[in-house]
Amino acid sequence: MYFIIAALLVLLLLARAGKKCPLPELIALFLVIAPLALRALGVK
Amino acid sequence: MREEIVIALAMLAVLLAGGAITKNQRRYTPLILLLSAIAGSLAAGMGLRFREIVEGPFGFLDAMLSVLCGMVFLRVLHDGGALGVLFSRAARRKSRGARALCLMLFMALPGMLSGSALAGILISGPLVRDELRKAGVHENKVGQFVVVGAFLGMMLPPACIPAMVAANGAGSVLPTPYTGFFLPLLALTLPAFLAYWLLAARRVMPPAQSRTGQTEETRAGTSLLCLLPLLLVLAAVTLENLFPARVYLGGMPVICLAGSLLSMLLPAKKRPLRDVLTSLSDGAADLLLPVASVFALGAVIEVSSMTGLRGLFSAAILPYAPAAVMLALMGLMLPAGLALAFPLAGWLAAYAVFPIGWMANAVMVAGCSAALGAAVLLAPRGGILTDARERLGLNASWRGVMAGAWLPLTVLLACGVCFVLFGDALRILIV
Numbered sequence: 001m002y003f004i005i006a007a008l009l010v011l012l013l014l015a016r017a018g019k020k021c022p023l024p025e026l027i028a029l030f031l032v033i034a035p036l037a038l039r040a041l042g043v044k
Numbered sequence: 045m046r047e048e049i050v051i052a053l054a055m056l057a058v059l060l061a062g063g064a065i066t067k068n069q070r071r072y073t074p075l076i077l078l079l080s081a082i083a084g085s086l087a088a089g090m091g092l093r094f095r096e097i098v099e100g101p102f103g104f105l106d107a108m109l110s111v112l113c114g115m116v117f118l119r120v121l122h123d124g125g126a127l128g129v130l131f132s133r134a135a136r137r138k139s140r141g142a143r144a145l146c147l148m149l150f151m152a153l154p155g156m157l158s159g160s161a162l163a164g165i166l167i168s169g170p171l172v173r174d175e176l177r178k179a180g181v182h183e184n185k186v187g188q189f190v191v192v193g194a195f196l197g198m199m200l201p202p203a204c205i206p207a208m209v210a211a212n213g214a215g216s217v218l219p220t221p222y223t224g225f226f227l228p229l230l231a232l233t234l235p236a237f238l239a240y241w242l243l244a245a246r247r248v249m250p251p252a253q254s255r256t257g258q259t260e261e262t263r264a265g266t267s268l269l270c271l272l273p274l275l276l277v278l279a280a281v282t283l284e285n286l287f288p289a290r291v292y293l294g295g296m297p298v299i300c301l302a303g304s305l306l307s308m309l310l311p312a313k314k315r316p317l318r319d320v321l322t323s324l325s326d327g328a329a330d331l332l333l334p335v336a337s338v339f340a341l342g343a344v345i346e347v348s349s350m351t352g353l354r355g356l357f358s359a360a361i362l363p364y365a366p367a368a369v370m371l372a373l374m375g376l377m378l379p380a381g382l383a384l385a386f387p388l389a390g391w392l393a394a395y396a397v398f399p400i401g402w403m404a405n406a407v408m409v410a411g412c413s414a415a416l417g418a419a420v421l422l423a424p425r426g427g428i429l430t431d432a433r434e435r436l437g438l439n440a441s442w443r444g445v446m447a448g449a450w451l452p453l454t455v456l457l458a459c460g461v462c463f464v465l466f467g468d469a470l471r472i473l474i475v
Contacts (some may be wrong), residue, residue: 002109005297007327009112012316014327015321028336031074032108034100035339 007040046272047088048356054087055080063310063384068426070333070385070434077387083349088351100346101339107159107208107222108335110296112328114158114203117277117300117307119327125312126270131171138252139211144245147172148193148285149238156301157277159205160334160345161428162418162435164194169436172327179250187440188448189248191432195421196237198428198450199414201229202281202296206393206416207409209338213345214404226285227473228410232459236284236452243451270312274437277303286475314323314412341390346393352469357395366399370408370464374415381419389419407470414456421453 021029030033062076067079081100085093121127127150136145154163169190176186198204207225214220253330280299283291293299304327310319348354361369380388393416397409421425424442432438463470 001294002297004110005113005301006105008249008301009109009116009171009328012092012116012212012325013332015325016332017331020105022071024075027078028071028332031078031101031339032112032332034098035105036109038102039105 003040003042006036010036010040046307046356048352051084051087051351052348052353055084055348058083059384059387059391061424063387068423068430070337070426070430073385073387073426074333074336074340077337077344080387081340081343084344084347084353090351093347093350095351096346097343100342100344102342103345104213104338104342107212108338110203110222110300111159111205111208111331111335113297113300113304115154115160115163115331116324116327117304118154118157118163118167119330120304120307120320120323121274123323123326124270124307126274126307126310127167128171129268129312130271130274131168131175135175138251140251141245142239142253143239144249147175147189147249148196148241148244149300151190151193152200152237153346155194156200157203157281158331159198159203160331161191161194161198162331162334162431164197165190165428165431165435166330169194169432173436173438176248176250181248181250182444183438184440184444185248185448187429187432187438188445189244190438191421191428191440191445192240192244192449192452194432195417195428195449196233198420199229199233199417199456201233201235202285204229204410204413204417205334205338206413206420209341209390209416210393210397210409210413211404211406212340212342213397214400214409220404220409223288224406224474225410226282227475228407228463228470229413231470231473232410232414232463233456235459236325239455240448240452242270243448247448267312270307270310271396272309272310273303275364276306288475300329316395333336337386338390341387341394344387344391345394354395354398357398366417367408367464367467369399370396370412371461374412374464377415377419378422379414381422381427382424385423385430386420389416405467405471406461406474408467411460411467414460414463414472418453418457418460421449 058080066072081097092185134150137143137146151168154167208222211220211222280293373392377389377392396412
């Protein structure tokens with residue numbers, strides 16, 4: 001179940017990444033998306 | 045000088061320099077923490093150790109899922125108008141005491157469900173600020189009420205980011221799960237909540253007649269059915285945390301997402317699907333910076349373990365009682381919060397809980413988290429007050445806010461110290 005939730009959150013956050021995003025926020029976005037995506041893919 | 049100390053100094057130097065250059069702006073906190081982890085890795089002569097830098101955040105992953113899902117639920121609830129309906133009911137109370145209590149609960153609610161004070165400021169803050177301003181309350185007191193309400197919400201269960209950070213620090217290799225914290229956090233924060241309620245009812249809340257108007261939702265006379273998702277989520281989370289052996293409803297992320305779905309079906313005001321989807325996305329992104337900061341802190345903790353700093357710390361504290369070490373580091377967290385807000389205090393919190401080891405007593409961990417919460421509240425820059433100023437346009441001074449915040453802060457810290465000292469006797473709180 002948590003894999004699906006992580007995938008959902010990644011999609012929701014990626015929807016934000018399309019908007020204009022300053023570099024510090026972009027780094028924060030990457031920092032949050034990376035572990036969630038790995039969890040969604042079942043790597044961790 | 046030992047190599048581990050040089051590495052620690054290199055990491056600390058990056059945190060201090062980063063904080064000074066960026067003036068502790070929240071948006072740079074994750075970046076500074078990440079650079080500190082990289083600096084530690086390089087200073088140890090290990091190069092860019094991506095494995096540890098990536099591995100660290102995983103210790104917080106499950107806890108942060110709860111935080112993000114809680115915020116998605118709150119955003120859907122707020123944008124759908126349900127929280128406006130709840131607010132209009134809360135602000136309608138005639139007696140100052142009842143109104144102060146209702147508004148404090150309203151201010152704390154987002155922090156309780158998401159674990160972050162920023163959630164309280166973003167979700168409840170605008171409504172409470174406008175209500176108090178309309179009633180002619182001084183700007184410093186408006187700021188004080190909003191900041192303290194958001195802070196107490198962050199510390200109240202079920203979700204509490206400072207406790208999640210502290211819980212993670214207890215594990216030496218494996219992160220300690222964030223479970224069994226419901227009653228310890230409730231017992232820790234309730235006295236501070238009650239203390240501030242008594243203060244706010246007398247000194248912040250204006251008399252009922254000075255209120256100038258009702259909110260839009262009250263006038264519209266909206267159905268209370270839109271509050272059903274909130275009631276169900278609160279009931280489900282409470283039952284699951286109070287009776288973990290008997291009730292399992294999928295954990296907070298599942299409960300909050302189910303609540304979000306139900307809230308989309310029962311909105312206070314009808315909205316196009318596109319707006320509903322935007323609310324979901326906004327909810328996930330609202331707490332981007334606090335969650336990214338916690339993940340980056342995970343990288344810092346992992347690198348400090350990899351480079352031997354944690355081993356040196358373990359050897360150094362051997363002659364001392366764990367409670368003494370915890371109290372000393374809790375004491376250090378307060379000036380660390382004043383100087384750098386979250387980064388250094390968070391790092392210290394992870395080390396403060398380390399002496400009690402893996403599967404640590406949740407009462408002691410909760411006690412320790414009080415100091416981390418206090419550090420974020422005390423920070424003149426980069427803490428809760430900065431969020432309130434930036435996101436709500438509040439013109440409150442640090443002194444003005446602290447003039448009322450000192451009482452809940454002192455009560456919370458006193459409870460935290462008692463929890464650390466008498467954690468074993470208070471084990472009955474762990475369910």
